[in-house]
Structure formats: C-alpha cells, structure tokens
Amino acid sequence: xxxxxxxxxxxxxxxxxxxxxxxxxxxxxxxxxxxxxxxxxxxxxxxxxxxxxxxxxxxxxxxxxxxxxxxxxxxxxxxxxxxxxxxxxxxxxxxxxxxxxxxxxxxxxxxxxxxxxxxxxxxxxxxxxxxxxxxxxxxxxxxxxxxxxxxxxxxxxxxxxxxxxxxxxxxxxxxxxxxxxxxxxxxxxxxxxxxxxxxxxxxxxxxxxxxxxxxxxxxxxxxxxxxxxxxxxxxxxxxxxxxxxxxxxxxxxxxxxxxxxxxxxxxxxxxxxxxxxxxxxxxxxxxxxxxxxxxxxxxxxxxxxxxxxxxxxxxxxxxxxxxxxxxxxxxxxxxxxxxxxxxxxxxxxxxxxxxxxxxxxxxxxxxxxxxxxxxxxxxxxxxxxxxxxxxxxxxxxxxxxxxxxxxxxxxxxxxxxxxxx
Numbered sequence: 518x519x520x521x522x523x524x525x526x527x528x529x530x531x532x533x534x535x536x537x538x539x540x541x542x543x544x545x546x547x548x549x550x551x552x553x554x555x556x557x558x559x560x561x562x563x564x565x566x567x568x569x570x571x572x573x574x575x576x577x578x579x580x581x582x583x584x585x586x587x588x589x590x591x592x593x594x595x596x597x598x599x600x601x602x603x604x605x606x607x608x609x610x611x612x613x614x615x616x617x618x619x620x621x622x623x624x625x626x627x628x629x630x631x632x633x634x635x636x637x638x639x640x641x642x643x644x645x646x647x648x649x650x651x652x653x654x655x656x657x658x659x660x661x662x663x664x665x666x667x668x669x670x671x672x673x674x675x676x677x678x679x680x681x682x683x684x685x686x687x688x689x690x691x692x693x694x695x696x697x698x699x700x701x702x703x704x705x706x707x708x709x710x711x712x713x714x715x716x717x718x719x720x721x722x723x724x725x726x727x728x729x730x731x732x733x734x735x736x737x738x739x740x741x742x743x744x745x746x747x748x749x750x751x752x753x754x755x756x757x758x759x760x761x762x763x764x765x766x767x768x769x770x771x772x773x774x775x776x777x778x779x780x781x782x783x784x785x786x787x788x789x790x791x792x793x794x795x796x797x798x799x800x801x802x803x804x805x806x807x808x809x810x811x812x813x814x815x816x817x818x819x820x821x822x823x824x825x826x827x828x829x830x831x832x833x834x835x836x837x838x839x840x841x842x843x844x845x846x847x848x849x850x851x852x853x854x855x856x857x858x859x860x861x862x863x864x865x866x867x868x869x870x871x872x873x874x875x876x877x878x879x880x881x882x883x884x885x886x887x888x889x890x891x892x893x894x895x896x897x898x899x900x901x902x903x904x905x906x907x908x909x910x911x912x913x914x915x916x917x918x919x920x921x922x923x924x925x926x927x928x929x930x931x932x933x934x935x936x937x938x
Contacts, residue, residue: 541556541728542555542729543560543731543764544762544764545790549889550821550822551821551823552822553856555643562856562857563592563850563858563876563880564593564595565589565591565858566582566586567582567867569595569599570599570600572631572634572636573606573608573631576634583642585868586642589877591876592645593645593647593858595858596646596649597652598648598652601654602660608628610625610716611623611665614672618670618672621671621715622715636729639729647826648731649733649735651736652736653735653736653738654736656697657694658687658688666681666709668683669683674708679708679709680706681709696709699713700747701747703743714751717748717752721755725756725759730763731791732752732763733765734765739771742781745767746788752765764790766789766791766792766793766824767781774808775808775811792816792821792823794808798828798829798837798842799836801837802921803903809848809849822855824855824856827860830842831866834864842860843866846872847907851888851919853893859875885915888909890911892909893907895908897929898927899926900925901926902924904921906919906926
C-alpha cells in the first residue's frame with residue numbers, strides 16, 4: 518500500500534502537482550455551475566474589503582481601496598445599499614428640504630453620484646459587486662431615529678397613513694418593523710410600498726447598465742418568505758424589460774444551514790440563481806466543513822454557485838478570532854465555494870495583511886491548478902482527526918491539503934501508479 522505522509526505546523530496550504538475584450542456578464546459557468554464566469558472565462562471570487570457600503574466612501578478613498586484590492590487580485594466586494602451614518606460621511610438617498618425633513622419623491626444627487634462612481638470603478642477593475650438591497654439593521658434602534666422613511670422625518674406620510682412608528686427599539690431580528698411586511702401577500706401597504714419600489718427602480722437604473730453585479734435581497738433576514746420572493750421577482754422583471762439576465766439570492770440569518778429558512782433558497786433555483794451561506798461562518802472547525810458539504814450535497818441535483826460574502830473573525834471582535842476567519846475562509850475555498858470574502862472590521866479582517874496574504878496564496882495555487890478542476894475528498898486522508906486537515910484534488914494529478922493547526926496525515930494513492938514531486 519502506497520501512502521504519502523504530510524507534515525506541517527501552521528495554518529498553510531501544501532500543494533503538489535504533476536502537471537498546469539468586451540465584458541460579458543457575471544453568470545454561472547456553463548461548464549461547471551458551481552462556479553461563476555465573467556468575460557466568458559471561469560472566475561473564483563475572492564474578497565477582502567473594509568466596509569459594507571463602499572459606495573458611500575469619498576472617491577479618492579474608494580479608488581485607493583479598490584486599487585489595493587486589485588494589487589492582490591481580490592475581485593469581490595459586498596455592497597449594502599445602506600445609508601447608516603457611522604463614519605460621518607454617509608448620506609441618505611433622498612433630498613433634504615429647508616425645513617429639515619426629507620421628500621421621498623426627490624433624490625439626493627450626491628448619493629447617486631457616489632453610487633455610479635462606485636459601479637464605474639469596480640467595473641473598470643473587473644471587481645464583482647454583490648449588492649444587498651435592504652439591510653434590516655438600518656430600520657430599527659438608533660438608525661431608525663434619523664432615517665428618511667421614519668414618518669417623523671419626511672413630508673410624504675404620517676404614522677397613521679404609513680403604519681410606521683417613530684421608534685423601533687428592539688433588535689431587528691424580532692421582526693417588529695412593518696417596513697418589511699408591505700408586499701401584496703403580506704400587509705399590502707400600498708403607501709409605503711410605492712416608495713420602496715421607487716428606490717429599487719432608481720438603484721436598478723444604475724446597476725442594470727453594468728455586467729459585474731450580483732443581487733441579494735437582504736442582509737441576514739429572518740423575515741417572511743414572501744418579502745424576499747416579492748423583491749426577487751420585482752428586480753428580475755425590471756431586468757427582463759430591457760432583456761438583461763441577472764442573478765439573485767437571499768441571505769438568511771439562521772446559522773443552521775439545514776434549517777427551513779435556508780431551504781427557501783435551496784429549494785427554489787427558479788427564483789434564486791445562487792446561494793449565500795455566509796452564516797455558516799459562525800460555525801467552527803469540523804462542523805463548519807460538514808455543514809458546507811451537506812449544503813453541496815443537498816443542492817447537487819441542481820448545482821449553483823455557493824457564495825460566502827462574509828467571513829467573520831478578527832482578534833478583539835465579537836465573532837471569533839483572526840485564526841477562525843482564516844480557517845473558515847480556506848475551508849470554503851478548499852470545499853468548492855464560488856466566492857469567499859473577509860468581513861469588514863471589527864467583526865472581520867477587512868483588507869489587512871493577513872487577509873491579503875490568504876488571497877495571494879490562493880491565486881498562486883490557481884496558477885498551478887484552478888480550484889474548479891478539483892473535488893473535495895477527505896476520505897483520501899488516512900489517520901486524520903477532526904479538523905486536522907482538508908483535501909481537494911484532481912485524481913491522480915493534483916492534491917491540495919489545508920492544515921488549520923499543523924498535523925500529520927497520510928494520503929491514500931493506492932489506486933494510482935504515480936510519483937509525487
């Protein structure tokens with residue numbers, strides 16, 4: 518019996534190998550739908566950026582950040598359509614009148630100028646943008662107090678007309694905010710829904726001109742299924758009106774990928790073209806890998822790209838350590854994820870030395886063999902303990918093993934008459 522023994526003592530990748538325009542839209546790869554293609558070429562989306570809504574950044578600051586990403590071949594950003602004012606330079610999309618209130622029928626030109634600059638600059642660098650249309654954290658607690666949709670802050674409707682109150686002090690996970698129940702099969706709030714439609718249509722008037730955009734309906738929602746389905750259909754219908762193919766998903770808050778919430782996406786490929794399982798990054802070690810493998814098996818009859826737009830973890834943050842982040846990011850890449858991005862600080866590494874080193878290492882592996890040519894298969898690792906090592910390979914040719922914390926395993930090559938170098 519032929520075995521190859523591997524030794525490694527830090528979080529690294531060990532590889533060995535026996536062998537190595539006009540922009541078309543981002544879309545599932547025709548030859549392997551687990552991955553994306555862009556400009557008619559397969560592409561692995563790797564990201565590390567330091568904010569959720571980069572489009573709000575001043576232009577010079579934004580361009581510098583995107584250039585730094587490009588230097589390490591990062592090509593993927595998350596962008597919430599959020600106007601949460603936490604850095605001091607963010608603004609709202611609506612015009613503010615002299616009386617201090619907003620008019621939801623008039624636009625803040627500077628907001629949309631920033632958005633268009635962001636789309637141009639990411640497109641220019643072939644960076645894929647995953648947009649989250651609604652972010653529930655903008656509509657509760659302190660963020661709601663100053664928001665233009667708050668009836669106290671606009672001239673368009675009152676509390677009684679809109680069904681909205683001046684305060685929603687609870688965590689948005691309690692689903693007490695009627696803003697997310699407006700659609701016809703929910704509370705059918707026509708007064709508020711027309712302003713929501715107006716905002717989404719305005720956003721699409723910019724994004725549909727670009728080919729580097731993916732769409733996600735919400736950030737970490739635990740709301741009703743119909744809300745998500747309504748906006749997925751609404752956005753797709755607007756794209757169809759101009760003959761544009763777009764690709765959409767929803768982001769559920771549930772940390773358990775086997776829950777009924779996630780099946781709302783997994784079971785409906787006709788509505789959701791890809792899946793985002795970022796909340797799996799709240800899991801650790803072997804459970805993190807096993808849940809990802811379960812998901813791939815569950816949707817294997819209708820495979821789609823599986824994205825992970827937020828990889829949590831940073832020393833001093835509230836969602837795991839720096840090592841947790843690096844380990845989770847690599848497990849998803851080794852396991853066959855179509856994208857992996859480090860979340861922004863303080864809950865993630867953002868664009869920092871450790872995250873950039875991971876991206877550079879992954880791109881070096883790609884030069885030897887693309888990840889889409891490989892298949893995860895830990896069964897080839899003998900004498901393996903839980904979370905000790907993870908394998909992806911092209912049988913008889915290329916084997917890549919990730920050791921989160923060092924260790925020793927044996928690689929079973931008994932089926933192949935090969936020499937290793």
